[in-house]
Amino acid sequence: MGLLEQIKDAGIIGAGGAGFPTHAKLTSEAEYILLNGAECEPLLRVDQQLMAMYPDEIIRGFEAAGRLVGAKKALIGIKKKHKEVIELLKERIQALSMGDYVGVHELPDIYPAGDEQVLVYELTGRVVPETGIPIQVGCVVVNSETALNIYKASQGQPVTEKYITVAGDIPNRLTVKVPVGTPIMDVLKLSGIEDFSDYAVIDGGPMMGPVMADIGGFVTKKNKGFVILKKDHFLIRKKSVTMEQAKRVNKATCEQCRMCTDMCPRYLLGHNMQPHKMMRVMNYSIDDLEGQKIAQLCCQCNMCELFACPAGLHPKMANLYFKEKLAEQNIRYKPEKTEFEARSVRPLRLVPSKRLIARLGLRSFDLPAPMTESGLVPQTIRIATRQHVGAPAEPIVSAGAQVQAGQMIGRIPEGSLGAAIHASISGTVSEVTADYIEIRRN
Template structure:
C-alpha cells in the first residue's frame, strides 16, 4: 500500500478546520509544500504541543509528503514567538539533515489562513476563488502531518488533540477519542467556572457557538481543535447571534462607507477583488443578482470586518455569508475579474496584531491560561459522525450489535466520491446507526 492509499485508508482530513480529504489534496505534483503551524486563531495551543512534543514524527511525515508530491521546497510556517517549538524543531531538523525550512511569521491574524500563508511564504497570490494548487503549492496542517505519520504505522484517525480553556476551572490539553461528547471534555477541565455559558468550538473568530443546554448533543470531530467556554453575554456571542434580518436592516441604515472593512480585509490586501464596504453599500439599493454581490463568494469568513474593523458595530462577514447562500441557491458561481492580481502596497502596515485583536474581543483574561501536561481522556461511549469533512458522508460497513475494535473501519467513502473513511475510536459494540454511529464501550456492554 503506497502513501496515498494509507492516507485514504486512515481517513485523514485536514485537521486545521476545513476537513478536506487529504488523499485527494496530496494527489498532485507541485513546487512547494507549506505546513501550517501558525495556529491561526487566538488562544489555541494544540499545534504548539504537536510541534514541541511530536517533533520527530512531524518532520518525518513532512519529508514523506514532500517526496510524494515532488516538491522542491518544504516550509514549516510558525510564529516567531514560539521559542521552545523553534528550538526543538531546529534541533530535530539538524540531526536529520532535513531539507525542511522553518518560516517564521509575526503574530498577526489571520496568519494561518491558507491563501495568506501562501503569499507570506512564497510571494505568490492564489487566484481569487482559487486554490493553492494554482500557485504550485500544497498547504497542510501540523495535525494532519502527525496523522499521516500514524497512518504509515497503520494507525487510522481515532483520536483528536483538543485545547479546553476559557471559563473552566482547570484549562486542559486533552487527547480524546473521536466522537467524545463535548460535555465530557469540559468536565475533564474541571467543569465550567460560571453558571450559564456558551462554548465556542474552534477559535473565537471563526468557531461555532453552542449553548450549555445543547452541549450534550455535540461531539468532537476530526476537525475540532479547541473548546472555549465564555459567558453568554460575551461580546463575540452577542455579535454572532444577532438575527440576520436585524443585521441587514442595520447595514442598510448605519453603514457610513468608511471602508475600514475593506482596508483591513486579508483577501483584499493580497490583491483579491473583495470590497466588503461596496457590498454593504449596495445591499440597500441593489438586487442580489447585481455583480457587486459576486465578491461575497470569495470571502474567507475570517471575521476581521465585523469583530475588529467596523466602527459602527456592523457585520459585513455575516452579510457576505447570507449573500453567498442566496447566490448558491441560484446556482451563481464566482466570476473572477480579469487581469493580474496585485497585492495592496499597504498590506504590511495593515496586519492585525493578535494581542490587539484579543483585547478587542474581550478575551484578555484567557491569554495566559496554562493548559499543563497532555491528559488522555477515556470514555465509555462515543457518537462518531459519518460526515466530518468536506464531501460525501461515509457509508456504514457495520451493523447494530456488531463488536468493534479501536481503529476498525466502520464507514467508507464510496469509490469516486469525495470523502473520508471513519473508524471506531473505542473498543465496544455498535449501539445505533444513523448520520452517526454510536459505540458503547466493551465494559459498559458487559455491565
Template sequence: MQADLINIIKNAGIVGAGGAGFPTHIKVAANAEYVIVNGAECEPLIQVDQQLMDILADKVVAGLESVMRITGAKQGIIALKGKYQRAIDSLERYTQGKSIEIFVLGDFYPAGDEQVTVYEVLKRIVPEGGIPLKVGTVVTNVETLLNIAEALEGHPVTDTYLTVAGNVPNPLTIKVPIGTSVKEVIALSGRSDLRGMAVIDGGPMMGKIVGDVNQPVTKTTKALLVLEEIHPLIQAKTMPLKTIIRQAKAACVQCQRCTDLCPRYLLGHRIEPHKIMRSLNYAKGEADVLKMTFFCSECGACEQIACPMFLSPRMINGRIKRELIQNGIKPNTSTRMPTAHSMREHRRIPTKRLKIRLGLIRYDRLAPLADLKYQPQVVRIPLSQHIGKPSTPTVELGQIVEKGMLIAQIPENSLGANIHASISGTVVEISKHIVIDSCKKGGNQ
C-alpha cells in the same frame, strides 16, 4: 511508492485537521514545488499546534517528509510565529540536513489564512477563488502531518487534539477519542456546570456556537471555548441575521475600513466589503458587487476590528455567498494577476490588539498538553465529518468492535473519508452517527 503512501493516507481516514476536513489523500495526490505547514495558529486562545510542533516535532517532520515525497516537492516549509520559540527549537533539531525550512511569521491575524500564509512565505498570490496548488504549493495542517506519521505506523485516525479554554478553571490541550461529547471534554477542564455559558467550536473569530453540548467532537475540532452567554462575542455570534441586515442598512457610514483591513483585498483580490454593505440598500443589489462575496474568507476582521459601528460584513457576505451558490450563480472570471496592496504590511492586525477588542485578555492563559488518556464510555461518531459524501457504515447493530477498526468507508466513486472506531465496545446505534458503548456486551440492550 507514491501510490502506496496515498493509499495509506486514504485507508487511515485522514482529513484536514484544521479546516473544513478536505480528504488528505486527494489533496496530496498532486505535483507541487513546495509543501507549506500552516503552524501559524492565529486565532486567540488556541494552543494545539504550537504544542504538537514542540512535543511531537519528530512525527510532524516525518509526516511532512511523506507529503514531500508524494508531491515531489523540492522543499518543505514550516511556517509558525516567532513567539512559538519552544516549537522552533524542537523543529530545528529534526530538520537539520533536510530540505525543510522554518519560516518565522509575525504575530498578526489572520497569519493562518491559507492564502495569507502562502504570500507571507513565497510572495506568491493565490488566484481569486483558487487553491495554493495554482501557485505550485500544497498547504497542510500540523495535526494532519501527525496523523500521516501515525498512519505510516499502522494507526488510523481515532482521536483528535484540541484546546479547552475561556471561562474554565484549568485550560488544557488534550487528546480525546473522536465522538466524545463536547460537554464531557469541557468537564476535563474543571467546568462541569455550563448554565449561563455558551461554547464556541473553533476560534473566537471563525468558530461557531455549539447548539447542543451533547454533540460530539470530530476530526476537525481544534478548540472548545467557553464564554458567558452575556459576553459581547457571544452576543454578536448569536444575533439574528435579520437584525444584522437591518443594522447594516441603518448604520453603515461607508467609511471603507472593512475594505481597508480585509486580508483578501490587501492581497489584490476583487472584494470590497463596504460596497457589499452599500448594496443592501438596493432592491436587488448590484450584481457584480454581490459576486465579490465569493472571495470572502469570512475571517471576521471586518466585524471584530475594522467596523467602528460594530456591524458584521462577514455575516452578510456569507449569507449572500450561500444564496448565490444555491441559485447556481458563479463568480466572474478574470485573467488579471492580483497585486498586493502597497499598504498591506502596515495594515496587519496585531494579535494582542485582537484579544483586547474581543474581550479575551483575562482568558489568555496557558493550556498545557495534558498527559491524560481519557476514555469515554460512549462515543457518537458522525458519518459526515469531512468534505464530501457521508461515509457508508461497514458494521452492524450489536457488533463488537475494537479501537481502530474500520466502521464506515468512502462511498464508491465519491469524495469522502474512512472512519474508524475511536473506542472498543458494541455498536448500539447506526443513524447519522455510529454510536459505540464500551459497557455493552452485544445487541441494543
C-alpha cells in the same frame, strides 16, 4: 501498500478545521509543500504544543507528504514568538538529515496568519488567485496535526484521536487528546465547570468559530477547540446576532467608511473583496448582480466584523447573505485575471494578535492551556459518518458487531470524495444510522 493508500485508509482529513480529505489533496503535483503551524486563532494551543512534543514525527510526516506531491521544498510556517519550538524544529531537521529539503519560516504574530492564502503569500510571496486554491500557485498546505497523522498512517495507525484546546472564562484551561466520538460535554467539563446554563461555547476559535446551539454532540476529527464564555460576553452577543437583526443594524448605521475593506486580508492580497460595497448593496437594495458576486471572495475570517468596523456593524453577515443568495441561484463569481499582487499598503495594515485579543475582550483569558492527560474513558462514543468535506462514509458494520479500536467501520463511497472512519474504542456497535455509528465500551 503505498503511503497515499495508507493515508486514505487511515481516514486523514485536514485537522485545522477545514476537513478536506488529505489523500485527495496529496494527488496533486506541487513545487512547495507548506506546513501550517500558525494556529492564528486566539486562545487555541494545539499545534504549537504538538510541534514541541512530536517534532520528529511531524517532520517525517511532512517530508513524506512533500515527496508524494513532488515538492522541491518543504516549508514550515510558525509564528516567530514560539522561539523554543522553532529552535527545536531546526535542531531536529538537521538531526534527521533533512536540512536540504525542510526549512522553517518564521511568521509575524498577526491574524489571520493561518489562512491558507495568507500563509502561501508569507512563505512564498505568491498570491493565490481569486476563488482559487494554493495548488494554482504550485503549493499544497497541510496542518501540523495532519502531518502527525500522516506519519502515524505510515506506521499503520488510523485517525482515532483528536487534540482539543478548552479555553475561555474557565477555571482550568487545557489541551487534551480524546477519542473521536467522545461526548462534547465530557470534554467541556474538564474546564472545571459543571453547570453551563450561564455559558455559551464557541466551536473552534473566537474569530471564525460559531456559537454552538447544542453542546450535547460528539467530538469529530475537525474539532480544534472549545472557547467557553459567559452568555453576556461581547463576543457571544455579537456572534448570536441573526441575519435579520444584522440587516436592520447595518441599514440604520453604516456610513460607508470602508474600514472593513481596508482591513480585509483578501483585499490586501490584491483580491476584489470589498465588504463595504456589500453593505451598500444590502442597505439600499441595489439590484446589481455583478456587484454582488464579489461576496463569494469572502473567507469569513471576521476581521471586518470583529475588528475593523468602528461602529460594530456586520459586514461579514452582508457578505454571507449574498453568498447564500447567489448559491441558491447557482451563480458564481468569475475572476477577470489570473495573476495578483498584494497591495502596497498591506504591511501597514496587518493586525497584531495581541491587539485583536484585546479588541475581543479576551485579554484576561489569553493564558497557557497545557497539554494534559484528560483521564476521559467514554463509555459510549458516536462516530459521525460525515466529519469531512465530501460524501458521508458508508457504514460497514452492523448493530451488535464487536469492534476493536482502530478498526475501519465506514468506508469512502465508490467514486466519491470522502474519508474513512474508524472505531476509537473497543466495544459493541449499539446503533448504526446514516449519520453516525454508536459504540459502547465492553
